[in-house]
Amino acid sequence: MEDKKIEIWEPKVVAFVCNWCTYTGADLAGTSRMKQQTNARLIRVPCTGRIDPLFIIKAFESGADAVLVSGCHPGDCHYNSGNYHARRRWIFFKELLDFVGIDSKRLFFSWVSASEGKKWVDVINHVIDTVKSEGPFLKYKNLKKEFEIPVELNE
């Protein structure tokens, strides 16, 4: 597709957000017309507890330069404890990421409530600024090239 061609490198940020707090907080940022950078793509899930670590790996594999996971504040989960399970999962997962060679600095977590439109903007801008200074995430892409079957062979 033409529209997807990127001339100057712009980071791609995939954000997994829960429906009740962060998604609504991002809505609030919208209704309050709080300007922010355009690089984030939100994927809505019911709860951070739903987020499988594989989603994050998949996002990096699909070319994300950074991944953000955001949900309700501890104690405020719409489903009582989903975010606690998520938090526990990330503690392990972050270490695993380092182990598999994905720079865990590219993975961000935050708690943004439905009333924190401003915080959401700050989080988004922080993530994008950080990843901009880190540069594109090439490890996975290079890996892909390495294991790609040459076209001649494929045919």
Added chain:
Amino acid sequence: MKIGVFVCHCGENISKTVDCSRVAKACAEIPGVVHTEDYKYMCSDPGQNIIKQAIKEKQLDGVVIGACSPHMHEKTFRKVCNSAGINPYMVEIANLREHCSWIHDDIEAATRKAIDLVHIAIEKVKYNEPLIPIRVPISKKALVIGGGISGIQASLDIANSGFQVILVEKEPSIGGHMSQLSETFPTLDCSQCILTPRMVEVYQHPNIKLMTYSEIESVDGFIGNFKVRIRKKARHVREDLCTGCGDCTQKCPIKKSAVSEFEEGLTTRTAIYVPFPQAVPNIPVIDTEACTYFKTGKCQMCVKVCGRGAIDFKQQDSFVEEEVGAIIVATGYNLYSIDKKPEGSIYKGYGEYGYGKFKDVINGLQFERLASASGPTSGEILRPSDKKQPQKIVFIQCVGSRDESKGISYCSKICCMYTAKHAMLYKHKVPKGEAYVFYMDIRAGGKMYEEFVRRAIEEDGVNYIRGRVSRIYESNGKLIVKGEDTIAGEAVEIDADLVVLATAMIAQENSSSLAQMLGVPYDKHGFMQEAHPKLRPVETSSGGIFLAGACNSPRDIPESVAMASAAAAKALVLFGSDVLEREPVIAKVNESTCAGCFYCQKVCAYNAIERKIIKDRLGNFIKEIAYVNTSLCQGCGTCNATCPSKSVELIGFKDDQIFAEILALAEV
């Protein structure tokens, strides 16, 4: 699959920064998309017709709408598609307004983002499946927690509409803080005179089951179908036998060792007691810590005098289980403890004001009791230390409230008014006395409130001093109040006989644990959170649970009553239908792959995962697997992310749906 994509301009709201026709054109190239269109207002009638027509003409079986937030119009568009013959769950919304056009200025970048967002939705819809909403019956009975004025009002409103109410109150009598008040602002009518008829009405109402001296043990279930366990604490007096004659309380030899909670510690009470004469129900309770029988096994005076044999020392706490459809929380407030820092509390005490150290430094509720005709002094203003009439009285506002250094940033809202009332009552009873009020600001927003404060100042001659008090100390039987007058810009020193502190309203001690039990969010002060501060002020984010009164934030009586009626109305809305439709977003177990590890059971917050035994045709055990109770599952999906074999999936947010969304972002 045939997918139609409809991009809304939302007037200019979206099209101002997103090139909508370019979005539609770009999406037309995505495999599976057979129809794209953009229109000024998709949610309008003509817009809806465009969608309906396209569904019929192109025989679409999936629809993506690029418009405002799904929280806004998802329901609208689902309805539209349903009326055109598509299952409503085959519709996905791409949020192009709140998450794109409103937050960006760069048209090129915003348009690119919009294409991505629509693309994500398209890929998801490819994996959507037709779903049917879950229908669950509603038990048309309400639980009201708290028997103060809010709980009373909510209970009466629901009961008068013909539905059953269970009113649970932790104290021996209903009435709450309002029953302790002397007169109420701004009309100065007697609090008990307006409250007690309602308390009696609650007691006599055929639709209200009143459970005093009871507490909520646990709450399970969900909107329309809560299961509540209530602990009835042992009164040691049988409610079915007691007639409320009062012989036992009169004869009880323990007169002095227990302080009266109702009189705010200004006097003592007997070990077997009724909190106050107008208590409802008028049935005594035995304070086992004060009672001689419970300490030494002797006395039994109450048993001897009770002609009905109602005293039962062996009575134990009992438990009652109830099924209710709606819960109204009306647990009210507490007063900020000023003498010392409460243990484990985020608040700091006001040691500098000497509360707890000087007998004649009292709080607002204690003054209410002093001024009350039914109080320990029969309404005469007599200071606690020597029972003399104070000739100089100082009221200090904002003790705790609006004081971040003490841990409370909010305004307690009622103190300006009740201090004016207190000063006025004092001047009416001691016309020659001098009354001083230290204030930060006067907040008298409310019908007739400002006029009331002006009356205190102008007609009753109360001296208002703008400024804070730094210290109070005792000297020659007087309380020396040192403060400053910030308007005159000078230090002030008043030798007062009595000091009344308008202490902050704080949440009930156990409010956070109750909130956790109910699954209701609460703020750092323990006040329970409403679903939306403006548009859903009495609802909570947990369906079927509503808030009334000061459990939500500091409130005065009229506001609490209004809120209680609003909460009752919300419960009645629920009771208006026989079944409740729920989103079919729930977990489902793949029985052939589930290995029965039950990790899902451990992470489920709703006990929705049950065990199911799979047998072969001959009845031989094959395996035990997880099974989702559809009426308990709330659809968070934590089980799905936890399952090692991916055997439990969250319908509507399955793995393949989310992977498809992620892959939509991959560079082609």
